[in-house]
Amino acid sequence: MPVEILIKILSYLDVAALFSLSHVNMFNVRLYFKTGADYDMDKWKKSLRIINPDTGLPSKTEQVLRYERGSQFSLPITLDLSWLKFSKTSVTLCWSGALPDLHNISALQLHGVRRIALSRTGLKPAQRSLMLTFHAATVPKSAQKHIGQDKLIELKLLQPGVVVGLWKDQCSVAFVMLCLHSHRLVESSTRGSSVCPFIEPASKPPFDDIDPEYGLHGYQLHITLHNMKREIMSESYDQLFCRKCNAHFANTIVSRQLVNRLSEHAPLSGSITFSWRCEALRGTNCCIMTLTLLDEFKIPLWYVSSAVCLEPDHSGHVDYNYEGDCFLIQFKDEVGRVKMHFVHDVQQETYTVTGLVIYITTSKINSHFGTNY
Known part of the structure; x- marks a missing residue:
């Protein structure tokens, strides 16, 4: 038949x-x-072909994920999602309620839950796709970064994209927050199994043995700072190039300084704060940074979505065009590093970006382009 x-x-x-x-x-x-x-996936693929030229990512990721989609969080128990917030290039998920103490959590798992409708019954059995696994034993207490606090809550970054809020008086978990980049997010939430995550297929640019600087130019960057309520900053930069540089970061290729001239300095729309539920956590100078770096063929080379904190800048970076305290946001993983410099105008209550530098490791360039720098 x-x-x-x-x-x-x-x-x-x-x-x-x-x-x-x-x-x-x-x-x-x-x-x-x-x-x-x-x-269903064939229908969604058509929507995902529409690309946002600023970000290089599918512009209808939110619509696809909202269509009969859910997320569940596994501890010893399974928790349904409390709320989520979409941005252009990422989604922030939050779980709160009856959560155990942090030292009692050995592992966390995130599953995408896909509902498949039965046409006659109206029932929708669930198909799970494992998206993320975090093992607490792999991150000792010394590596759990303190990124902010107020009178009630202390924020800890367990690993890029995984944030927990702890009640100060009880040391129990108030909420768990995950920051997920939009790249391949639909596939990771649908194409994995309940025990195995989706494995992203390798996207290799065509080999070029003529260009002596192949893989060092033609980049496009989109970077945002945001919290769960609003967008603080959103900027795109194209036609970026790299140069070999070992002075600042061992074994790296460093992109040119993106924000340097006075005309490129941009005041942020409001203060840098972290939100939970409806209110901002007072005294927490942190937010979520989402970064997408595309190569000259518009293939994502590096993509990050993680909480970052604003710290006093002791690097010696000074801009004499402004009066105010200097601050710095830094992020680093095995692929690259970001440094953002700010000046805080206390009277105007504004932050101005005065410097932005992106570093990419040589090993990432070589593995992506098949070069040998």
């Missing part, structure tokens, strides 16, 4: 009939759910 006819017949069966059929021919019932899921 053709698969199309079989699927049509199975779509008229209720749950009890499908359960009985699974004892006779489980393959057909697996096939039924997979076909329905693939049909």
Whole structure:
């Protein structure tokens, strides 16, 4: 019997009939759910082909993820999502409620939950896709970065993108917050299994043995600072190039300083604060940074979404065009590093970006482009 006819017949069966059929021919019932899921995915792929020219990412990621999509968070128990916030290039997820103490959490898992509708019954069985696993044993207390606090809450960054808020008086977890970059987010929330995450296929640019500076130019960067309520900063830079530099960061290629001239300095729209629920956590000078770096073929080379904190700048970076205290936001992982310099005008209550430098490791350039710098 053709698969199309079989699927049509199975779509008229209720749950009890499908359960009985699974004892006779489980393959057909697996096939039924997979076909329905693939049909939905084919529709979503068309939406994901529409690319935002500023970010280089699909512009309809939010619409696709909101369509019969959920997220669940696994501790010893499974928690449904409390709330989420989409931005152009990332999504922030939060869970709160009856959470255990941090020292009692050995592992955290995030699953994308996909609902597959049964046409006759109206029921929607769930298909899980493992998106993220965090093992507490791999991050000792000394590596858990303190990024802010107020009278009630202390914020800790366990790893890039994983933030916990701790009640000060009880040391129990008030909330867990995850920052996810939008690149391949639809696939990671749908294409993995309940025990295995989606593995991103390698996207290699074409090899070029003619250009002596292949892989060192034509970059595009989009960077935002935001919290759960509003966007603080959003800037795009194109036609970026790199140069070899070992003075600042061992074994690196460093992008040119993006914000340098006075005309490029931009005041931020409001203060840098971190929000939970409806209110900002007072005294927490931190936010979420989302960064997307594309190569000359518009392939994402480096993408990050993580909480970052604003700290006093002791690097010696001075801009005599402004009066005020100097601050710095830094981020570093195995691929690259970001340094953002700010001046705080106390009277105007504004922050102005006076410097932005992006570093990329030589090993990442070589592995991506097949070069040998």
